[in-house]
Amino acid sequence: MGIAARGPQQRRIVTSWVVAHLMTSQGLDDDTTMTQPPSVTLYTREGCHLCDEARRVLQEHGLVPEEIDIDTDAALREQYDQCVPVVVMDGRLRFRGRVEPVLLRRILAGQS
Numbered sequence: 493m494g495i496a497a498r499g500p501q502q503r504r505i506v507t508s509w510v511v512a513h514l515m516t517s518q519g520l521d522d523d524t525t526m527t528q529p530p531s532v533t534l535y536t537r538e539g540c541h542l543c544d545e546a547r548r549v550l551q552e553h554g555l556v557p558e559e560i561d562i563d564t565d566a567a568l569r570e571q572y573d574q575c576v577p578v579v580v581m582d583g584r585l586r587f588r589g590r591v592e593p594v595l596l597r598r599i600l601a602g603q604s
Contacts, residue, residue, distance in 0.1 A: 530603060532557040535568065535578040546577040546591040553596055 532550060534557035536543035550557050562568040562576060572578050579587040586599060 529555060530581045530600075531583075533580040534559045535562050535572050535576055535580070537561055537563050537576050540576055542590060543577040546579060546587070549591045549593055549596065550579070553593070553600060 532555045534543070534546060534550065536547070536559050538561065547557065547559070557579070560568065562572045575588040577587070577589070577591070578585065579591055581599065587595075
């Protein structure tokens with residue numbers, strides 16, 4: 493008898509077992525294997541609509557960026573003046589100008 497022929501309760505049990513088995517086989521059932529969210533720095537400036545959009549996309553993916561206004565530091569303003577927002581995750585520059593949600597999900601999936 494296939495899974496489709498079983499009742500809803502049996503399908504839930506089988507599905508739960510499959511998920512538990514996959515998690516165990518991948519080492520995901522142990523809380524110590526779960527990674528911390530990446531440290532995220534959002535270089536921004538006041539009045540930047542792309543910066544507001546970047547913040548929103550990051551937050552929608554469960555990230556809490558540290559925001560740094562580039563106009564408060566001459567070196568940062570010189571470095572990032574024409575390309576804010578800039579997103580740095582765990583010390584690596586990941587986005588300039590726009591945060592692409594699909595790429596962000598791929599980056600986050602690669603960290604788990």
